[in-house]
Amino acid sequence: MTEVLARLDGITRHFGHVKALDSANLEIHSGEIHGILGENGAGKTTLLSILGGIIHPDVGFLEVGGSRVRLQSARAAWKMGIGLVHQHFTLVPGLSVLENLALGRRHTGHRWTLHLKEIRKEASQLGKLTGLTVPFEASIEELGVGDRQRIEILKALLRNPQLLVLDEPTAALAPAEIDQLFRLLRTLAEEGRAVVLVAHKLDEILSIADRVTVLRQGRTVMTAVRADVDTAILTDAMVGSSSSEGEAPITPARNALPALGQSSDGLAQNRESGNRSVARLKGIDVYSPQGGLALQDVGLEVMSGEVIGVAGVEGNGQRELALVLSGRQQVASGKLEIPEHVGFIPQDRNREGLAADFDLTENVALALHRDPQFRSGPLLRWKLIGLHAAEIRSRFKVKSSGVRALARELSGGNQQRLVVGRELSRLPELLIAENPTRGLDFTATAFVRGELKKLAHDTAAGVVLISTDLDEILEVADRVFVILRGKLTPVPSTHDSREAIGAMMLGSRLEVH
Amino acid sequence: MPEVIAVVAFLEASVRLGIPLALAAMGETITERSGVINIGLEGSLIAGALGGALGALAIGGAGGGILVGALGGALVAMIFAGFAVGLGTDQIITGTAVTLGGLGFTGAIYQARFGTTGTALTLPTLPSVPIPLLSDIPIIGSALFNQPPTTYFTYVLAPVLWYFVYRTEWGLELRAVGEEPDAAAAAGVRVKQTRFWATVFGGTLAGIAGAHLALAHAGTFTENMSAGRGFIAIAVVVLGRWNPLLVLLAALFFGSASALQFQAQTFGLAVPYQLFLAFPYLLTLLALAGWVGKSRAPASLALPWPKDS
Numbered sequence: 118m119t120e121v122l123a124r125l126d127g128i129t130r131h132f133g134h135v136k137a138l139d140s141a142n143l144e145i146h147s148g149e150i151h152g153i154l155g156e157n158g159a160g161k162t163t164l165l166s167i168l169g170g171i172i173h174p175d176v177g178f179l180e181v182g183g184s185r186v187r188l189q190s191a192r193a194a195w196k197m198g199i200g201l202v203h204q205h206f207t208l209v210p211g212l213s214v215l216e217n218l219a220l221g222r223r224h225t226g227h228r229w230t231l232h233l234k235e236i237r238k239e240a241s242q243l244g245k246l247t248g249l250t251v252p253f254e255a256s257i258e259e260l261g262v263g264d265r266q267r268i269e270i271l272k273a274l275l276r277n278p279q280l281l282v283l284d285e286p287t288a289a290l291a292p293a294e295i296d297q298l299f300r301l302l303r304t305l306a307e308e309g310r311a312v313v314l315v316a317h318k319l320d321e322i323l324s325i326a327d328r329v330t331v332l333r334q335g336r337t338v339m340t341a342v343r344a345d346v347d348t349a350i351l352t353d354a355m356v357g358s359s360s361s362e363g364e365a366p367i368t369p370a371r372n373a374l375p376a377l378g379q380s381s382d383g384l385a386q387n388r389e390s391g392n393r394s395v396a397r398l399k400g401i402d403v404y405s406p407q408g409g410l411a412l413q414d415v416g417l418e419v420m421s422g423e424v425i426g427v428a429g430v431e432g433n434g435q436r437e438l439a440l441v442l443s444g445r446q447q448v449a450s451g452k453l454e455i456p457e458h459v460g461f462i463p464q465d466r467n468r469e470g471l472a473a474d475f476d477l478t479e480n481v482a483l484a485l486h487r488d489p490q491f492r493s494g495p496l497l498r499w500k501l502i503g504l505h506a507a508e509i510r511s512r513f514k515v516k517s518s519g520v521r522a523l524a525r526e527l528s529g530g531n532q533q534r535l536v537v538g539r540e541l542s543r544l545p546e547l548l549i550a551e552n553p554t555r556g557l558d559f560t561a562t563a564f565v566r567g568e569l570k571k572l573a574h575d576t577a578a579g580v581v582l583i584s585t586d587l588d589e590i591l592e593v594a595d596r597v598f599v600i601l602r603g604k605l606t607p608v609p610s611t612h613d614s615r616e617a618i619g620a621m622m623l624g625s626r627l628e629v630h
Numbered sequence: 631m632p633e634v635i636a637v638v639a640f641l642e643a644s645v646r647l648g649i650p651l652a653l654a655a656m657g658e659t660i661t662e663r664s665g666v667i668n669i670g671l672e673g674s675l676i677a678g679a680l681g682g683a684l685g686a687l688a689i690g691g692a693g694g695g696i697l698v699g700a701l702g703g704a705l706v707a708m709i710f711a712g713f714a715v716g717l718g719t720d721q722i723i724t725g726t727a728v729t730l731g732g733l734g735f736t737g738a739i740y741q742a743r744f745g746t747t748g749t750a751l752t753l754p755t756l757p758s759v760p761i762p763l764l765s766d767i768p769i770i771g772s773a774l775f776n777q778p779p780t781t782y783f784t785y786v787l788a789p790v791l792w793y794f795v796y797r798t799e800w801g802l803e804l805r806a807v808g809e810e811p812d813a814a815a816a817a818g819v820r821v822k823q824t825r826f827w828a829t830v831f832g833g834t835l836a837g838i839a840g841a842h843l844a845l846a847h848a849g850t851f852t853e854n855m856s857a858g859r860g861f862i863a864i865a866v867v868v869l870g871r872w873n874p875l876l877v878l879l880a881a882l883f884f885g886s887a888s889a890l891q892f893q894a895q896t897f898g899l900a901v902p903y904q905l906f907l908a909f910p911y912l913l914t915l916l917a918l919a920g921w922v923g924k925s926r927a928p929a930s931l932a933l934p935w936p937k938d939s
Contacts, residue, residue, distance in 0.1 A: 171816070192818040207816040211809035211929055212802075219799075220806050220817045228799040 119146040121183070122311045123168070123199070123280055128177035129335075130163055137163040139335035140177070143313075145280060150302055150312045152326030152343075154319065156355055156558035157530050159332040161315045162204060165284050168313070169201030170194030200278030202269045204285045204315075208257045214268055215240075215253040221272040236275070243274055247301050261432040262585075263294050270298075281305060282313045287321055288555065291430045292587060292619035299325045317558065318588070319348055331355055356560065393421045394454075395547050395579035396442065401451035403437045403603075411437040413603040415451070419547060419579035424569060426594025427583040427605070430622050434603040435583045439463075439551045442581055460545030460578075462536055464552035466529075470536040473525035477517060477535060480524050481506040484539050505542070513538030514564075530561035537565055541572055548572060548580045554589060566593050587618060634769065640886070640893050641773035646847065648885020649781045650675075650839040654863035655870065655877045656784070656791055657835025662867055663795060664828035665808035665930040669725025670710040672860025673732025674833040677702035678840025680736040683753055683851035684743070685841070692756040692845045696780065696838060699845075703837015704830050706732050711829040715822055718934035729860065737853040756780060756846040778846040780838065784878070787835075791874035804828060808928030811935040821935055836860065865914045872928065884910045 125143040129136070138160045145151050155161045166172040167179070170188035178185050181197045188194045194201065208217050219236050237253055244250050249271045251264060260268075266286060273281060281302075287295045302312045302325065316322050322329060329346060331339040331354040339346075339354045396419040405411035412434045419425055429435055440446035443459045463469035471480050482502045485491045491498050491505070506520045513534045517527055524532060533553065540548060550569060554562040570593055573580040583600075584590050590597055597608040599621040608618055654671055661668050668674075678699035685698025710728045713719045744751060756778035764775040795801040803824060806814035811821045839859070844851050866884055870877030891906040 190818060191816060195818075203816060205812075207810075207813040209806045209810040209813045211926070212805060216802060216805075220802055220814070220819075231797055231799060231802060 122147045124180040128174045142337045145311045149327040152322035152329045153315045155332035160335040198279035200273035202283045210257045280311045284315045397454040399452040402449040415605045421577040423595045424573045424580040426590035426597045428590045429600035431585050433600050442549045456546040460540035460548035462550040462553045471524040477520040478503045478506040509538035551583045643889035644886035647888045648882040652881030653839035654836040655866035657832035658867050661829045661832030663808045664825045667932045670728030672729040674703035674706045674836035675840040675856040675860045676736045677706045678837030679844040682841025682844040695845050696841045699841025700834050700837040704834040707830045707833020711826045715825045721932045751850045755849045780842045788878040869914045
């Protein structure tokens, strides 16, 4: 019989007025990979943080190895054999890889030295066993997301946990890297350890988990053996049967959004219906801050009415490409033709998309304040902007207390709806979207993807979708490019299978690991 | 050989002027490594100077003065850290308030205690202790090794702090807190405690530096006698790239620039002496711009933690 390794029983936890967890339960067996599913705000990360000793429950208790424990701190959780790999990287950029590993492995001897040699020996042995090879001397800043993820996992494994808890470890990895990670998790489970895994993507959970638990609005709504469930059952459990009352259905039936008083159909007609070039890049070189070339001889023509997908592993020049296309990047050489107004949906909505302490109206004004429609002389027509903000709010279903709500009070999904709504309502000729659905649940994800397609196909805009999520590219894009080490390569339509593009994204890196 | 005498005098003045800067800057290095910039350092310095004077008179000796001076500096830093670290107030504004408050408060205490008679206070001084053999080295010997005990303490402290920062778990935690406090917290480091005590440590050294000013140099206390050294020390930290050993060298360099100014005046050079004073700041600016070596401040310097408090 399987042995219960850890058990969370009746866990309730509030953050202010918000009930993040509501009598949630979770039982983890040794030797299993346990997948946890749920929409944004369902309480997944909170539940994991409680396992990791970072957050303490208001009500409920935790059992490890059959006895009740109170985990007062992250350190207490390690001592109980629980290793948590956070959703956001917890590596210190200014330190070397080895120093970061040491930071996770303190208190093993006296504190007046650093046991770097021992840690290095241990880590390289463990690395050989698990395939997690990392450059010990490198500084974190020099490394890509894949390396950082490996370091995080290695850091957790160095503490020899019986229970490894991973929050969204696949978000930034290429398909081959995900396969490698999953093989490692399987090995760990076969050793009799347990793995708890959160991932947004259903198919990932279905491909690896032995059992699945679904959370909805802080409650455990289902725990099932993998063989007993399929996509439909899990989706139902995550969204709930009464989805109409919650978030919007996947494709909200409505007109494509016109700017105030202007119908999109009219506009689409104004724009030539034929294929017209909206942006043209030729031989673009861009230097990276480190001195190398971030973009190398990049050529791209964006036609009206199409979505171009740029796939690639993070850190291969996507950022620079997005900046070039939105006219915010100095190019070293090459020819660049872009329209005056470019819509931009940034990947980091908190830093580039929204001002957290501005309310909805002010955030909308940020993008519109140059538009003569919303100005009279040097003054802004706040009333009109407020109406426009209210329209965006209702049309894009931004859940908030009103247009006076501060951006920081919105959930991640609603913040992104606001950004998308604002950018789309300007009916840009060219729209750049950079990982627009990162961290969103699938209702919000489907919504954003649908809007991108609609913008291109209904209003004849050119859309460039830059994403590390290959499934997203395949779903939305009409033409696919791969970006690798600053070079942009078109994917021939004869070779646009998932596997082929995945291999192109990694280039020769396949042989390296 | 007047040239040799001039050089010896110049070196001697460089060390004399550099040491208080070095002490304060090495303390500030530890503080800044934790992600706190203590602009209130000047307040700790002047409190240290007054504490040195009061302690030397009350306990009756320069040693007692150093001790009370260190406490004075630590106390001022605790006030700063209580606000800036404990309550997460803006570090620049808090530090400025602490500096201005420190200068005013010490002046008030001094006048209350010693009146406004105008006669200078006479304090017991720290004697110079020549180190056998080393102090006999020609030219540099007496400049470096015929100095008060606080100077030798500074020499020893620099490598000790270097080892602490780069080679101990404490140092690793300190650097992690200054770079990425969230990550440090996730690794089980107590961010606020680390920052608090790193700031108090910096204030303690600044207090010793202030007491050294009063007891080793002047033999007296005057209002505002710290004369901006707290701010100069913050520039020294930048030039020394947050590395205790380089910070010691940078402090001696700033000291020699001030010394050069005196020499230039003595010899009546046609060059305006202010240029010599400006030179180290120019170099600091270049260091900040990345033109002199690779200079990178702790990533979370001056940022309150937790972020949303």
